[in-house]
Amino acid sequence: MPTKHHLIPKSLHSKKRTLENFKKADLVSTVAWVCRSYLDMIHRAKSEAELASDFRTLDALKTIPELNAFVEWIRNKPANFVPKSPRKVEVQVTICPQYEHRKTAFATLCRSSYGKSPYMTDSSGIENRRSPRRGAGWRAIVKAPDKVFYQGKTVNVSAQGLLVEMERQFPPNSLLMLKIEVVYKGEKDEFVLSARVRHNIIRTSNYLVGLQIVKMDEQTEDFLYDYSHMNI
Numbered sequence: 050m051p052t053k054h055h056l057i058p059k060s061l062h063s064k065k066r067t068l069e070n071f072k073k074a075d076l077v078s079t080v081a082w083v084c085r086s087y088l089d090m091i092h093r094a095k096s097e098a099e100l101a102s103d104f105r106t107l108d109a110l111k112t113i114p115e116l117n118a119f120v121e122w123i124r125n126k127p128a129n130f131v132p133k134s135p136r137k138v139e140v141q142v143t144i145c146p147q148y149e150h151r152k153t154a155f156a157t158l159c160r161s162s163y164g165k166s167p168y169m170t171d172s173s174g175i176e177n178r179r180s181p182r183r184g185a186g187w188r189a190i191v192k193a194p195d196k197v198f199y200q201g202k203t204v205n206v207s208a209q210g211l212l213v214e215m216e217r218q219f220p221p222n223s224l225l226m227l228k229i230e231v232v233y234k235g236e237k238d239e240f241v242l243s244a245r246v247r248h249n250i251i252r253t254s255n256y257l258v259g260l261q262i263v264k265m266d267e268q269t270e271d272f273l274y275d276y277s278h279m280n281i
Contacts, residue, residue, distance in 0.1 A: 091116065204257060241265075
């Protein structure tokens with residue numbers, strides 16, 4: 050049975066940024082009717098912030114590799130078939146340039162909340178994300194799932210995530226707590242947020258950890274949006 054998918058997720062309808070860019074009537078009426086399994090895949094493949102900013106049309110959804118792979122897999126299943134667990138397929142990725150002697154590796158891409166297999170990245174070495182990024186060398190204090198604190202430094206940030214230089218790597222989907230000490234135009238501020246690990250990039254002496262923000266206050270959200278979009 051078809052299920053309603055809000056192309057701009059309902060959880061964002063009351064956000065200041067959303068209300069500035071869309072009419073309330075459009076937020077309610079901008080929907081797509083999809084099967085339940087496809088809807089689940091949409092939310093496993095992208096965060097709600099990414100769906101609202103970059104994938105709010107059917108054509109945009111069709112560019113998501115995970116969804117296309119899922120459609121190809123389920124195409125020949127019986128009409129009443131319902132996946133009971135996250136599906137896994139093999140995809141080819143290249144590992145970071147420091148290890149070019151190992152040209153390619155196969156990673157298991159899980160259609161759950163996990164991203165790529167641990168410690169591997171795509172050929173670009175960064176997340177496939179359309180939101181603009183901006184360099185930022187801010188001190189970061191990271192609290193790991195085991196409640197151990199680590200020092201880090203941001204490399205760049207976007208409205209939905211950040212790349213952090215760290216002394217260690219973390220399994221994809223790990224939930225980290227971060228305190229970012231922002232210094233900008235002579236002023237200092239601190240932002241506290243939580244983020245999930247999307248990928249790790251292996252370097253000679255440390256790691257670059259790609260993070261997707263899952264929770265932040267409105268002040269942090271507005272600052273990161275304006276900073277990454279060069280509005281300030």
